[in-house]
Amino acid sequence: MSKTSSMGRGMMAIIAVGERHAEGHDGGTVAEVAARLEKDRSQVSRSLKGALQEGFLARSGDRAYRLDWSFLTDAQLVTEQRLRTDGLTALEGLATETNEACFLGVLSGNSTVTIAEHVPANADLVGSWLGRPYPAYCSDAGQALLWDAPDDEIRRIFQNVDFVRHGPNTPASVDEFVGRLEEARTRGYSIVDEEAEPGLYSLSAPIRDFKGEVAAALQIVGPKSRLEPLRESHALALNSWRDWLEARVGGTASDPTAAS
Structure with a gap:
């Protein structure tokens, strides 16, 4: 005592x-x-x-x-390590529940980069995305990684970026991106609907670290025809594993396996 x-x-x-x-x-x-x-x-x-x-x-x-301040550096290193270790556990659990490809991404400048992935055999995705950058304005993780960013910071990040069309619904401007991000914040997770490429659909949620800052994004990615009809149930699984992983890197405690 x-x-x-x-x-x-x-x-x-x-x-x-x-x-x-x-x-x-x-x-x-x-x-x-x-x-x-x-x-x-x-x-x-x-x-x-x-x-x-x-x-x-x-x-x-x-x-x-x-x-x-050195203890913050140590804590940051622990966060990065846990994102790569406990992150794999979260990805495996999420992929098992949804039977879709799941990824963990981070922000690098105006791009997102995949740091971990779990892709079931039937996910219909070819090749690995590990270490590959993709434009944040239309990537599966972009909205989630900029979740807490104020509008002026988002505009600064994209100020020299051409909003090239990658899919039929790629945002055409930073204003359109910000509008979709506002909708995602209200919803509680992002939906990227044929923005990265035709037929591709994804859900994503931010992972906050011990400082309360967005450190990564947890994603479910798959064909729109298969994933969109199951959006609500997949979103529940996404948020459950997001909470679990946040607990590992300093967020609120939650265990999606507790009810099983």
Whole structure:
């Protein structure tokens, strides 16, 4: 019990230091953190020293505690590793439920790149997409990867991009892309309907990391004739495995296998 409460106090102290950074301060002294938390200085001092020893905080000559940003780098590396390991588990589970090809993609400039895939034998897709870039404005993962991006950032990403037609429904402009993204946000997942190529249909959802930022997109891809009639059930499976994978990289906990 005491260990748990001690850990909780330590996390509160770290968060308080982070809040001071967010307000423009260069960390905080014991007195400043104690005042923010309205806690006893000696208790806060012990919490800050513990966080210092664990590598979450650094201390400067003026006795102020600051976040040690190196731990964020370590956490980012763990996220990337889990996307490639637990991501395969999510892809296999999603492909088993839907019997369609499933992919995990990331954003690279104005393109998307597949970092993991699971393609059932009957998926009717030839070749591998691993490591292959595709224009984000019409790719299966593009909308999901730009899910949280403000309009001005999206326009900046596509400012030098020609919206070349890849399928009958490829967006013709950034305005059209933004409009479809707004619809996807309302729906809760994206639908890319013959935008990447004729006859191809996909569903996709964003995967957020421990910082709350979109780190990847989980996708179901297949022939429109087969996938569109099952869109609602496939969307449930997609969101379930999205939640599971997010839990592995820092998001909310959810296990789609728990009900089985």
